[in-house]
Amino acid sequence: MNMNATPPERGFNHAEFSARTVKAQSAMAASGLAGMLLMSEQDVRYFTGFHTLFWQSPTRPWFVFVPADGKPVAVIPEIGAELMRRSWIEDIRTWSAPAPQDDGISLLTDLLGPFSKAAAKIGVMKGHETKLQMPLGDWERLMAGLPGLEIADVTCLIQGLRMVKSAAEIEKLAHICAIGSAAFAKVPEVVHEGMPLEEVFRQFRLTAIENGADDVPYLVGAADQGGYADVISPPSRRPMQNGDVLMLDTGCTWDGYFCDFDRNWAIGHASDDAKRAYDVLWRATQAGIEAAKPGNTCRDLFMAMSAVIAEMDSSGGDIGRLGHGLGMQLTEQPSHAAFDHTELKENMVLTIEPSLSYGNGLMMVHEENIVVSQGDAKLLSTRAAPELMLVN
Helix, strand or coil, X not given: CCCCCCCCXXXXXXXXXXXXXXXXXXXXXXXXXXXXXXXCHHHHHHHHCCCCHHHHCCCCCCEEEEECCCCCEEEEEHHHHHHHHCCCCCEEEEECCXXXXXXXXXXXXXXXXXXXXXXXXXXXXXXCCCCCXXXXXXXXXXXXXXXXXXXXXXXXXXXXXXXXXCHHHHHXXXXXXXXXXXXXXXXXXXXXCCCEHHHHHHHHHHHHHHCCCCEXXXXXEEEEECCECCCCCCCCCCECCCCEEEEEEEEEEEXXXXXXXXXXXXXXXXXXXXXXXXXXXXXXXXHHHHHCCCCCEHHHHHHHHHHHHCCCCCCCCCCCCCCEECCCCCCEEEECCCCCCCECCCCEEEEECCEEEEXXXXXXXXCEEEECXXXXXXXXXXXXXXXXXXXX
């Protein structure tokens, strides 16, 4: 993407949320569901557009009920009423929160009471990558007051909807990936031998924000001789040295959507092992990109990448997966793993993220962001150079 181009419009029009809701209601009808109770930030935002950093506080719960027909209903603390009224939602029920003795439970009981009397089935997210975003005690009290309800798991339903992005979502994802790519391109200009890794992280965050990112909530990386052994630790004050391999992996955001990809550089010079590891991973990434076609599965991507990785690392490592979905969260379903037979569909946005082990306990990772399309997948991130780049 041309970084001089006009950014996409923030938010979505009401037709976007209406279309999402209609798709959900069609799937609910097929499962005999009278509604779904949603509580997580991303699921609430997906159906309403309610976007706020206030979710960082654990004090208040937030609820949205998606009925079998009609618009969703918001049951939220009064402090969020004004923002929610700017959305397409009309039925907004509020309470003064926090109220530990009744944090929205009475309002939920009133809303769901008719469904309980009718012995209806409603959905809640129960599965992998979900959590109950209300106190367990409150959930137990709610269920005790609604004895007729049947609670079904709608994890696959919701995650299945969110896996396939709309054109407007892809536009936002392309924009933040372009910003991330521009920030990575600046790294050789702002880092140097002797710079503490902590300062490298700080400079990258500043560069990303200067290039238009709203925030850089995720930045991990490492720098050490010939490679690195850990990719999730906070940065240290250790100065970078000649012969280090530097890796930065970022999740920048724009309008609530993430990029998620990394880059590797060698400081001064690169060892033969590091060069070879990079070459294998670059080609493994290419194999994953080429396998990302509608009708293939996540397992197919995993196997395509693993076949190339085996040239240098036959163990397969224990990372668990070689990429995942991407969107309103840094990592979303599905997973590129041997166990995941999710069929790829057009407009899924994915990370392609092979990794391997080499040398004496070293590792390397490589990552790009793509959108599945008819024919060849389209890169959202700017493809990394085919050879390990040097920072002089």
